[in-house]
Amino acid sequence: MQFTKFFQYAYLVFAGLFLYDAIINWGHNKSYVSLALAGLAVFIFFFRRRFNKKYDNKNDSK
Template sequence: MKIAKIFQYAYLVFAVLFLYDAISKWNDGTHGAYVSLALAGLAVFIFFFRRRFRKKYENKGGSK
């Protein structure tokens, strides 16, 4: 289960990278900043989604 925690936090790292990409594209005036912002939002959503189900799975496995 430690690997699941590592991959869970990898989504936050990707969100930060996409956010940085969006800010740099926004300052340059090029198009594509909205796509990077959407991917950053998606990565944050996946982080919370996976964290919720990992905790749910751990609680279910611990009650047996």
């Protein structure tokens, strides 16, 4: 279970990389795709963090 807690932060790293790519390629069609992928990565980070908290709370109550 510890691996999944570490892996959720990888989504923030990917979001940073996509933002960097969007800034470098600003004005091209590729920059919008990179911005969308960065937004998706941030969404997935918060979704997985919420899911992991729910899962941990469920296991603690047993």
